[in-house]
Amino acid sequence: MTFYIKADRYLLESQEVFNQYIEVVDGRFGSFADTVPPNAEVVDWTGYTIAPGLFDTHIHGINGYDIMDGTKDAAKKISEAILPLGVTRYLPTTLTSSKADLDKAIATVAEAVREGLPGAQSEGIFLEGPYFTEKHKGAQNPQYFCDPDLREFQHWQELSGGTIVKIALAPERDGALEFIRRVSEEDVLVSLAHTDASYDCCCAAVDVGARDFVHLFNGMSGLHHRDPGVAGAALTNSRAFAELICDGYHVHPDIAVLASRVKDDKLVLITDCMRAGLMPDGHYHLGEFPVVMQQDGVARTEAGSLAGSTLKLIDGVANLHRWSDKPLYEIWHRASLSPAKSLGRETEMGSIARGKLADYVVLDDELVVQATAVAGEMKYRKV
Template sequence: MTHFIKADRFLLENEEKTNGYLQVNDNRFGVFVDAVPEDATVVDWSGYTIAPGLFDTHIHGINGHDIMDGTVDAVQGISKAILPLGVTRFLPTTLTSSKEDLNAAISAVRNAVQRGLAGAQSEGIFLEGPYFTEKHKGAQNPGYFRDPNYEEFREWQQLAEGSIVKIALAPERDGALEFICAVGDDGVLPSLAHTDADFDTCRRAVDAGARNFVHLFNGMSGLHHREPGVAGAALIDGRAFAELICDGHHVHPEVAALAARTKEDKLSLITDCMRAGLMPDGDYQLGEFPVVMKDGIARTETGSLAGSTLKLVDGVKNLYVWSGKPLYEVWHRASLSPAASLGREDVLGSIADGKLADYVVMDEDISIQAVAVAGEIKYRNN
């Protein structure tokens, strides 16, 4: 069924448009027009802005749930909790853990997807680890760190029924470059994280197919004028995407604005959210580590940041203020860039003819009023 959406403003793929009508054909966007036929079905959102659904490609949990709980309920809980926040697509993200716990988490995601998710839809699994190095371990458990093993990965991929789409590793581990080539040939996005590699090692990893850097500036060697390190490689190499947590704690606002200017459409906003998101301050668990959240900031007992409690839409709001860039451009860093990092920009991430009709309705304060997944309104702020 074809209908038209009327609104005051539309954040289209390459520009903002005021007034007008957006065509929706069943579950996909159609064209943007200035007028519609008299007999057209019109959904009137006058006074509001229509923007593409957000895509969080790095989220561990929220609202008391965590992917590493290894249960269908946890996956469903995350799916439901992030939908009212404007997120229509996400990558359920694991942590470095035992093989048994990873198996359970992968199975839970697979089973939840097969049964159908009630909120945001999974676009595949992100394995964050376990092939890291200890110096920048963050909240990852070094007791499980090891060299990349393609046969082990194939076992996980078989368990996931082919739904693992992204894996993070440290490129200085033995066999890392060969592993990057192998999983890249399988259509999986190799990403660099929790690493102390030098610039040249990172460049070789990108040459091999690692086209994404996980949570830029965090869990990696920093930028130095004589040794650019991992952060320098992420900023300098125009072939690679870089993830950014825009909560004002993981990265200084001015540095976040610098990254936005440097990486442009190769910047992906993420949350790296853990189970304490949407929850009150207190004691929580991230994987096998106890975590204390105070003033909305989650830290391990040693003081390391332990993921975030960020809402992706708040990351967009922050970068919009910090960078001074147009809203449609900043918004796409949390929708189109994440989709493009996975090679899915042809069907997801922006309002364009033929793409899946994931969209949010928001007011002038960028507060979410409604969310649609594939053309169907799934959330409405009563």
């Protein structure tokens, strides 16, 4: 099937294009054109901007659902809920829990994906834990922390049907470096998180295959000029991506801008959203922990720690765009192309380019999503 999109503006990787048509062939982008053939099908978005679909590589839940619910319905409802927010791809994200609960969550997500997700599409499972250390535990349950176990991971990978694509761990745990080397060889993205590792330990982890740091400045030792710590390793290592929650609470806006300048296209915007996203203030759970969401959508555990976020990824983009002096197309791709690059998927998705999947978002001048398409199919349209 072939059709054309007409719009006032397109956000590309390194520029904006104005007043053009773009061809979509069998769910993939074709070429830009000034005119279209006679009788061609045209989807007219005159007055609007077309941007690539967003890719949330770290999301636990939203709208009352959580991946750790261990139900197919949760994965499907999350898929639906993020579509009107401009997200076309996501990684269903677990958190530290009992082996039985992780088994159930992994198996049910895999089954839901096989049956077909109604909205945004899963690009694989992200295991956040359980191989963490307690000092920077955040809302992860230390009762289940343990050393990396390759046989345990392989068991989970079998349950998932080979769809675990990312795992977060603390590199200072016993056996972590060998574990990182082995799973990295299987094309699993290893992220460093909830860790008090030294700068040198983090660098050693990158040397053996780790290529990502989860929620920069949160769940890790901070930056000091004589002790760079985990945050320093994330900022200075050009081989590694760094994920950032741009809600203004997890990281100060000026530090978010600094991170953006330092990491450039290796900065990945994420939400770390939990079930309270899109919900009213009140009492919720993140895994086994009760959390309270109060004014401004900030969720905290009873001990006062931030408990994930309720951020919409498109709001993270808008925030960093507002805080920085960078053009929208550049910041937008930190939430679409950079995530795809971190997983080695950049030839398939993440930007509007010939041959890539036609995942796109229609935006008005206020960055309100008017429509979202996945592989060329319109999945959401604002009434």
